[in-house]
Amino acid sequence: MRKILSLIIVIAIMTSSVAFAGGWFTGASDWAEEELLNSVKNEILSYDDFNLPGVVFNNNISRESFAMLIVRLYKAMTGITPEEAPIDTFSDTVNSDVLVANKLGIIKGKGNGIFAPNDKITRQEMAIMIKRTLDSIGTDYYAGDGVLSFNDKDIVASWAVQGVDFAYDNGFMKGDGVNFGPQSNTTIEQAVIIVNRVFEKYHEVLKKENDYSKGYKLNIQGNNLYVTYDNTSNKELIVEGVKKADYFENESSKIYYIGTNGLIYRYSLEGKYPTYIKDTKNAKDFVLVGNGTYSGYMIYESELQGTTYKVVKLNDDYNATYIGDVGSMYDPNYEICELYEQMESDKYKFTIDVTDAVNFDGLSHWSEDHMKFYSYASHYDYIDNKEGFLRMYPSDYDKDNYCAPMGIIGNDTSVLGYNGYGGIYKTEVTFNDNEDGNAGIVFNVKYSADGVDDFAGYYAGISPGGNTVILRKASYGKWNKLATEELGYDISKGDKIILYVQKNGSEISVFVNGKNYISVTDKTYSDVGTFGIRTWKCDATYSNYTVNPLPY
Secondary structure, eight states, rough: OOOSOOOTTTTTTOOOOOOOOTSSSOOGGGGGGGHHHHHHHHHHHHGGSSSSSOTTTTTTTTTTHHHHHHHHHHHHHHHOOOOOOOOOOOOSSSOHHHHHHHHTSOOOOOOBBBOTTTTTTTTHHHHHHHHHHHHHTTOOOOOOSSSSSSSTGGGSSSSGHHHHHHHHHTTTOTTTOOOTOOOOOOOOHHHHHHHHHHHHHHHHGGGSSSOOGOOEEEEEEEEEEEEEEETTOEEEEEEEEEEEEEEEEEEETTTEEEEEEEEEEEETTTTTTEEEEETTSEEEEEEOOOSSSSTTTEEEEOOOOEEEEEEEEEEEEEOOEEEEEEEEETOOTTTGGGGTTTTTTTSSSSSOOTTTTSTTTTOOOOEEGHHHHHHHSSSSOEEEEESSSSSEEEEEEEOOOOOOEEEEESSSHHHHHSSSSSEEEEEEEEEOSSSEEHHHHHEHHHHHHHSSSSSEEEEEEETTTTTEEEEEEEEEEEEEEEEEEEEOOOTTOOOEEEEEEEEEEEEEEEEEEEEEEEEOOTTTSOOOOOEEEESSSSSSEEEEEEOOOOOO
């Protein structure tokens, strides 16, 4: 049943025959000889199709046999051997040509897994199958004027109207000049000649090169990456050994893929060569940022030191600029990578940017030199790591004496405030360890002194050990828990987190990496107060602290 030349097997045996042309085309009409021979030249038929017993060319053709002709047409026009549908697609045939035609969308069967391979094909079925074949190839063709003009147009099935209109208006199937005969059958010789005429008319259209700029589709089979070009439907093997591939829709000349070695490559469809994207090692998966401010960036999953999600900016050459790590590759807020874009810029030195704030007496920036530091120890160590970042950790960092260093803008209990009401506080925190401590922002601070918890105000922090975000209220050594939420991902050593607090009177919201985790109402410290950073029981580095007015 799966022989390539299945036409012969499914044709009913006829007892009478007429032979000509050296014994080929048994039962064929004299007028058909030249076009039948031409169909052999065009590879719609082969000579082997004529030499088996039972082949009679004036016998009506079956559905399975016409499927063979259609697949031959597809192969002759494209030069492609297409894939088959699953072998269990139909319950009544496993014929290779039927399965290929189904995979291409040319035939659909009669429902409930039935194809009816031995039924004689109707003229309207033939017409729609030919049209679908040209559709699957991607050939430009005249589809018809949309109006059926023959007498028996009312008995054309609704699903076949477009195919019949195409076949009739192009002159492939005319009927008797008055009626089309949509439900009539067609002989083998007529079917072969019709398909051959379609080839003769349209095969020249496909004599063009693959053009990736017209669009293409990627397909990975058995770790091999294929590209199917929209303008020719040609399927081309690009590279072997691929885990995943993708491309930017607005950058049609380049494909990105992960090799089986865990490296990420960029493949040029224009130059037909791959280049390794430097420093993208141990990659398991990736996504491309295709729109928005950071279109052209890649976020990939790396297993080099545990699972991390790294943001890189793709350059024109084989290099990529590492931007930073994010919590999740598929987080819809992955444009948080914007806050890493200028890592090497002075913008990311530890300065508190209060340009738009009020009550700051005209000062535009505050650096660590303008802060007052508090800690439980008799002295406080803070380290400038020579890149302008402020690194804070307890000077007596041991299990018996956990200091809580804190830096505050303002002097002692001054009410150097912001807006007299609230605002937006944001900073970047890099965790130099992932122990069970926390680090974050203090705000609306009414009082502060040397001591572990000796201040009054709010504290929003990140706990790398617990992978949580917390909001607490301090009152002269006593703590009240306002909220604790799971981040939903692990924080590793070296991860940089964006912590963002919005206070609007009694309403407090806390965001991590662009996602809102906490929203509470508390009226304890609802007026002015100082603000800064606080580290408890961990080693953290801060950068890019900003204070901004509320957006409304």
